[in-house]
Amino acid sequence: MSTEYDTTPTADPGIEAREAHWDRRANGFDTDFTQAPVREQVLDQISRQLPTEPCTALDAGTGSGRTMARLIQGLHPESDIVGCDLSPAMLHQARVHAPHKARGSLSFVYADLCALPFDDGGFDLVVSTFTLHHVPPTQQLAVLRELRRVLGEDGMLILADQVQPDPPLSVEAMRAAVAETFYPHLPHAEAVGLLSTYGEWPLTVGELTDLLEAAGFGCEVTDIHRIVAIATATPGHAHPRGRQ
Template identity: 30%
Template sequence: MNRHHPHQEHQHGILIQDARRYEWAARIGMWGRRRQVYDGLVALAGIGPGDRVLDVGCGTGYLTRRAARAVGPIGVAVGIDPSASVIGYAATRSPANCTFQVAGAQALPHPDGTFDAVVSSLAIHHLPPDEQVTALREMRRVLRPGGRLLIADFRAEPRHHRLAGLFVGLARRARRHHPMPDLAGLIREAGFTPTGAGDRWPALHYVQARRPDDDVSVATEHSRP
């Protein structure tokens, strides 16, 4: 493999390998409004002081760091991604209340009920389609009952596929990505209670959900007593 190639097919999904190039593309692709867009996602997830937050498929950790800022010194933000390259990049830029781990969404390395909120941006379409519900069930398992989920991904219309390609700076490669997921269907299938959905500039669709309050255990391969 060319080590400068920014994407790599992997057993976990399509991984970002070139952190600097991804950062560059994300900055350019959001036309200087990246902070505004990601702070909007933090607000949609209802993240506030003292929360314990997990960012799934965190990449270079931009959303994780914005969440860390919102939770403040008594909260915690954790980012996971199976790409050691982006985690290495993120770890060198993390504030004290922010940590990063190499892990895939399909097998989260956290005990049941660890987090108040789970967020994930632009990552679900990187997972193999037949593993997306498994990943969502894992997110439900690591949330406390009543905990909040926010998933944002590219809108599925073809014209937004082209924008998505520009966004990552790799239009030709982006067409090889998996189809855009049906987020509402996935969260229902994974046992969440949907609480909202909408679109956001530049080409995002998001869903909000909760782990049901009376949901005391989630049977996944990774459940812990």
């Protein structure tokens, strides 16, 4: 298992390489990454913000479906929920792990967040957890614009992600922080071996705020942990200058 890991912007290895990485991670994902207490803390906070009325919801970068399971449990039973991801193996895990949903619809869609196969304004709620920092920097604004496009004018985006402290940590310090934060139950070397092999691109809270505004959101970003933040964003005025 590779221990290569970089938190500085690197060239995008291409969507096939990123998809292959997540396909490889899919089988064990629910028993490693999703155990960290900070993950539960994020999901608890998201659960407290969910609308109470029936809605259409998108889980963008659904992975093995841990966040989607919270949406199924927390949203009104008549809600329609879609999970999308670029990894077929992750989508398979999400399907397998999805709690039974007696009413409303549940679907799983293979899609790149840069070009979502959904109508403008079709969702009342978009949730995305721990996915944006896996999107190359040159595509992050495009992804947020897509999330904005598919969200209705009265909708809400809740985005939780790994963030880079300000001032940034060194690559080694970030690697240690990620391993300790997301894999506290594993020996350090094993935890580091699970980290992305293609580089990751976490934003600072300030950069995330700027990017959300550039994508047309008004937002509030709260850091709930040294390297984890949650943004609650609603359609607002686009920032006059984009960062990318």
